[in-house]
Amino acid sequence: DVKVTQSSRYLVKRTGEKVFLECVQDMDHENMFWYRQDPGLGLRLIYFSYDVKMKEKGDIPEGYSVSREKKERFSLILESASTNQTSMYLCASRKLTTEAFFGQGTRLTVV
Amino acid sequence: AQSVSQHNHHVILSEAASLELGCNYSYGGTVNLFWYVQYPGQHLQLLLKYFSGDPLVKGIKGFEAEFIKSKFSFNLRKPSVQWSDTAEYFCAVNADNAGNMLTFGGGTRLMVKP
Numbered sequence: 001d002v003k004v005t006q007s008s009r010y011l012v013k014r015t016g017e018k019v020f021l022e023c024v025q026d027m028d029h030e031n032m033f034w035y036r037q038d039p040g041l042g043l044r045l046i047y048f049s050y051d052v053k054m055k056e057k058g059d060i061p062e063g064y065s066v067s068r069e070k071k072e073r074f075s076l077i078l079e080s081a082s083t084n085q086t087s088m089y090l091c092a093s094r095k096l097t098t099e100a101f102f103g104q105g106t107r108l109t110v111v
Numbered sequence: 112a113q114s115v116s117q118h119n120h121h122v123i124l125s126e127a128a129s130l131e132l133g134c135n136y137s138y139g140g141t142v143n144l145f146w147y148v149q150y151p152g153q154h155l156q157l158l159l160k161y162f163s164g165d166p167l168v169k170g171i172k173g174f175e176a177e178f179i180k181s182k183f184s185f186n187l188r189k190p191s192v193q194w195s196d197t198a199e200y201f202c203a204v205n206a207d208n209a210g211n212m213l214t215f216g217g218g219t220r221l222m223v224k225p
Contacts, residue, residue, distance in 0.1 A: 042218040
């Protein structure tokens with residue numbers, strides 16, 4: 001089975017902190033994605049990566065950055081966390097010819 | 112840019128009722144289309160997908176969807192819902208001019224009353 005693993009299920013951080021969300025997939029997928037999920041807004045794409053060290057901005061990249069140093073790992077970084085970044089963060093991976101597989105999500109609360 | 116609209120935000124049905132959830136996308140070229148489901152407290156799971164071929168796609172748990180290119184639609188259907196279908200449903204599209212980007216709609220929250 002494809003497995004996408006996010007390092008934390010729940011996180012509480014203070015405003016201004018630098019936050020790292022980690023995601024690992026075990027299926028050698030080229031593409032990895034970070035979304036945030038908010039009630040009524042569905043899933044909004046923050047960043048995605050189609051190869052190691054390659055990244056593209058999604059619909060809402062402001063306040064975020066990403067890192068992909070290895071094919072299996074895709075990190076989302078909040079440079080200076082703010083309360084409006086309180087959300088559920090979802091990582092996904094896929095090949096171009098398949099559906100996306102999702103992790104369990106990280107619920108981040110910024111206080 | 113590709114975009115996806117799900118017009119029904121909340122749907123309430125009784126068990127055994129028929130279900131149809133709307134999904135429309137904005138791109139006129141070649142698309143790959145998906146429906147995902149998220150049960151309470153669980154991660155997103157694929158219900159069905161369309162890449163090419165027969166526009167009527169059958170998925171898991173008795174769900175199906177029909178791709179109608181002329182209407183830019185990919186509506187999800189189930190003839191008889193069960194209480195266990197209570198969940199949030201998301202439509203997603205990957206257009207051929209968007210590379211690997213996968214765009215989701217706003218979701219439809221379905222509640223099935225026993």
